Amino acid sequence: MDGGPLALDACSLSEAVRNKEISVTEVANAVVSQIEQKEPLIGAFLHLDHEALLERAALLDQKIAKGEISGRLLGVPVALKDNMVTSDMPTTAGSKILEGWRPPYDSTVAKLVISEKGIVVGKTNLDEFAMGSSTENSAYKVTRNPHDLSRVPGGSSGGSAAAVASGMSTLALGSDTGGSIRQPASLCGVVGVKPTYGYVSRYGLIAFASSLDQIGPFARTVKDAALLLEVIGEHDSMDSTSILGERPKLLEREALGVQSLRIGIVSELVDNCSVEVKERVLAAARLLEESGAKVDTVSAKAVTLGLSAYYVIAPAEASSNLSRYDGVRFGLRKDGSSLTDMFLTTRTQGFGDEVKRRIMLGTYALSSGYYDQYYGKALATRQLIQRQFDEIYKDFDLLLGPTSPTTAFLVGEKFNDPMSMYMNDVCTIPSNLAGHPAISVPFGVDQSGLPIGVQLLGPAMSEALLFQGAFELERLAMQYLEDVGV
């Protein structure tokens, strides 16, 4: 990837392709050779089709030669998390129950990427149905962290994060229900964005928890993330929860700085993480202050309740969303002696342990007699968190905190300990419960050389301001690395 087209950021790459300095075929060939080199070690993809990729590249090159083409992602490699439906590639959501399924339609995000002439590299690995924080729950393979192959890339969008971090794709899309974009972005040292709920269409995203799911970009730079979010962020009439109206311009926020922005450090989030991560967040805060931001510490007690509310609401919605995998119309079917037996055998053999755990949790939480005690309480807690954020955002423009409490952990380290696995999401979940946007920006590495991510949070539809802060944070991270002499 050194010096080749994959070293360029997406903005420069599409510019070079447009100016015919690089052909799309050259880009595609670079992708293929990078994948051949890295993928056996990392295991980021569930589906690759180099032939189709090269064909599409050749087609785009023909059109470019005729001068009849434009597109904001012209010739830019994009990887899609395998819970985004694609008609020309299988879509499994990392589950055996969808093995070999060929959807008859395309997700809205896939259409948007293709209509802007991005080249889809492949479908990336994920925790089954996006349930997990390490990508170890995939029914197909374990994805490794490109910075240390003995460690996890985070999850559930671990494949997308690893693909971008290892240069196998310039951009990628992930989905974030409780941190599934930001946490792997943090662990893999790339930028990851969870937009406002309703900012990006969910049509064609295989649902985990519908009121929390949101698609967002992975990129190596804030600028690239802004470009991809500008491409996928638009109202979609196929998604009733899609926000109406225009989305703000993000790229133009690049050089605005943070002068006079009010940024709060959420003490509850900082207190929940490792010493090294905490110190790094505070370092970032100091640098932001030096850049002119008004930085202050703020307490948000309700966010500490987020984890428990989340682990009721998300499984409850999942238990319903996953009912359609019954063996009747698509995907896996295991015959049984009766209808009920067929349902049971199909679902028993098709779903992995973590998925079953959450279906059971969610079914229980919604059951009559338990609804008020669990689901009702969780909804009330969610409202409490939303109200607390509303209060805080009266005094602050953005909030700052860690993305993940720790850096990447070892493969297998937390696999049999669901509670400690769930704790990974403690810093990211509040944004999902509130429906707010947040972004994880790499901020150097720890003593073992593992990436640390710093998270910026904003109120609903504050993407413009959020990116303004993220651009500055990214610049400060470079400055920090120079200062400490890395």
Add this chain to the structure above:
Amino acid sequence: MSKSRTAKEQEMSWVYEGYELVVGLEVHTELKTSSKLFCSCANTFGSTPNTNVCPVCLGLPGTLPVLNRKVVELAIKIGLALNCEVRKSTFHRKNYFYPDLPKGYQISQYDLPINSEGYLDLPSGHRVGIERAHIEEDTGKITHMGSSGRMDKSSYSLIDYNRAGVPLTEIVSAPDIYSPDQAREYVSELRGVLVALGVSDGRMEEGSLRVDANVSVRPIGSSELRTRCEIKNLNSLRSLVRAIDYEGKRHVKLYRRGEAPIQETRHWDENKQRTDSLRSKEEANDYRYFLEPDLKALAPTESLVLQIAGEIVDTPRQKRAFLVESLAGEEMADQIEKAIDHELFPYVRHAIEAGISPRLAVARTANELASIISDALYLTEDRFVEVLRLEESKEISSSQAKVLLNALCQQDQSVADTIESLDLKKADDAHTRNMVEAVVSDSPAEWSRFVEGQEQLMGFFVGKVMKLTSGKADGSVVKDILLQLRATKN
């Protein structure tokens, strides 16, 4: 609600060994929209199986529902016609597994339905409360192959998802119905309302109108509500009446034996003419209702509700009132009930508005038009009025009027041309008298019995005269002449 019952209500009442019935009905009606509730697939009956389907109504992974605005308008129309409160509502998921339910949950309305707390006044004068009328989606249609028709005994089942996602409104009555006949009256009246509103074609046999009955009994005079059973598979008004009667008696017998019914869902077996236990509530599904996260709350604007209210015309109640008022006190209740049929009513209204005597208009509509309307391809409302006008001015006889109406149904021809081609000119009275005398002298035995007072022979002579005159004679004139002849003989 008034406790005093009208004579008509008394007539309908149901009492069995000291017990009375309490019935509440749940009526599901498919809404006549061009597309389904949450996708753009066609909403039509009778298409080739699984041709009106798409990723959304098949519940494929990643798909999302988008609410059909037309459905909301039709549901509001129903609510307003049933005197309901129309308000902000939400959608819930009702979760259960069955192969005809693509998503594993049905999107329905739960604690906040779009229409609530209305009522429907029946022709007998009884008022039935409407608890709610909400929007939900239909399931696919499953057919178990094999003779039993039951899933557990069939080797395979076929599913048609054309119906999956078809919009339904479920109309839930209060337990205000006290007899099988009243249940029939309620369903007929409700059906009339739905058809008049243009929201449903009201066909019970095709399943576009489906009725479930919640039946319980109680000692006469008591106001308690006892354990009820829900009866499904009521495919006609006849099975509705019989099933309620059967179920009521079953409950009474249980109580008389010192037992009690258990709350359960029961199935009406048309062949055996009895209800059978389908499943008891204990083993029934816990539907785990929760707010549908893929849809926003539905908040119809006041201006939309007002606009729809303005579009509601011709409910059975309004049509009945129009005819009763036009008839100014003439007692024609049975004919009125016939004439308010949605196909017939435009004719009778047109005739009355054109100045035809309301009595004649209602009579010809209810007696003649009702039996030929299904074939009335060419009979326009204007031609109907023309015929009645000719009859009223006695240019043709009433029997000729009937022949003429029949003929006008069959081919597209003006009234004048049809009279011409059928040679329908009323016979003059002198000619009729000649014909009557001819018939009388032809049948001396019958005549002498008629003279002796066998009134039923009147029809015999009238028929003969009609035959002889090819229907051109005026029946009432023939009768007059016969009576005159008999009077002179005595």
